[in-house]
Amino acid sequence: MTLKGGPKTIEGKLISSQNSLKHGLTANRWLDSEEEGRYQDLMNQLIDEHEPSGTLEYIQIERIANCKVRLERIQSVETAMYLQAQRRSEDPEQFVESWGFDMEQDRLVLDAFGRxxxxxxxxxxxxxxxxxVKEIANQNIGRINSMDDFQLLMPALHKHLMMECIKRNTTIGNYIDQYNKGAKKLPAVSKFLINADYELELDKLLKKSLYTYDTSYIHDYIKIKSDEYSMSEGLKKLKTDYFEQLELAKAAATPSNTDMAKIHKERVATDKQLSKAIGELLELQERRLKKERLIKMSH
Known part of the structure; x- marks a missing residue:
């Protein structure tokens, strides 16, 4: 050992680091019994293959096994990080955010998309x-100025509205008012019709509903149904696009740059330690064998 620069020989370097090495080889450093078992298996294999002699060669064997297990751990961590990134890429919320939806303002849309x-x-x-659906997709509110226009131009939706009012025993105006607040606010169904009842019940409804609505109510109702139709169609498209892009998103998913940098740094450092430990073990054994040959020759 020289006075400047620390130990230079393999023996000196190993002796100077024995205290820290001793701590590094305790069972506490293994994540679980499987990892510890892997270390012991590697130790046994290395000992069988290299037949170490003396403390220093055994220390190198331990270092090699230690580095190898840590490299396997790094690989496991990296694999887990990629799997996490893939799972994040499957998150529907991230997908809809990429479409410009706001997680708070568009909560109703996002909840509907999840369902x-x-x-x-x-x-x-x-x-x-x-x-x-066909009537809503092709509707023209500007042409509807009365209930008669509504019935003529959108007969299916008109009948649906009338049937809803009859079944829930409410007026047209009240139904549209409540529907505006959300379908869950509607009165419960209290009547069940057969075809023969409809015309009679419709006549009663129209008489009961006089002055409870005007043209603006009909327009409001059609607009609500149009918005619902747009939402429904939009959800179908989102779902189709989500599944089409899912595999691509998973294939392209990677951990964060920070996590990748940590993994790379740890792998490079451990690789260097492993290479160094292997080189020093081979050098120690070569020197020992050379010494043994010289001793034999001298006899």
Whole structure:
């Protein structure tokens, strides 16, 4: 050992680091019994292959096994980080955020999208009828100036509204008022009709509903149904796009740059330690064998 620069020989370097090494080899450093078992297996394999002699060679064997297990741990951590990134890429909220939705302001949309993804989304009242959907998609509010216009131009939606009012025993004006506040605010269904009852009940409804609504009510109702239709169609498109992009998103998912930098730094450092430990073990053994040959030759 020289006075300047610390120990220079392999023996000197190993002796000077034995205290820290002793701490590093305690069972506390292993994450679980599986990892500790892997270390012991590597130790046994290395001892069988290299037949170390003396404390210093055993220390190098321990270092090699230690570095190898830590490299395997780093690989496991990296794999887990990629799996986490893939799971994050599957998050529907992240997907809809990429479309410009706001997690707070658009909570109703996001909740509906979540229900659509798991197959429990229920279409708004009437939107499971293709005829109503067709009328809403092609509606022109400007041409509807009375209930007669509404019935003539949108017969399926008109009948749906009338049936809803009759079944819930409420006026047209009250129904639209309540529907404006949300379908859950509507009165409960209290009547069940058969086809023969409809015309009679419709006549009663129209008489009962006089002065409870005007043209603006009809316009409001059509606008609400149009918004519901847009929402329903939008959710279908979102769902289609989500599943189309899902595999691409998963394939492209990577951990954060910070996490990747930590993994890279740890892997490089451990690789260097492993290479150094292997080189020093081989050098120690070469020197020992050379010494043994010289002793034999001298005899």
């Amino acid at each position: 659509e993804l798991v197959g429990i989304y229920q279409a708004p009242l009437g939107l499971n009828d293709p005829e109503i």
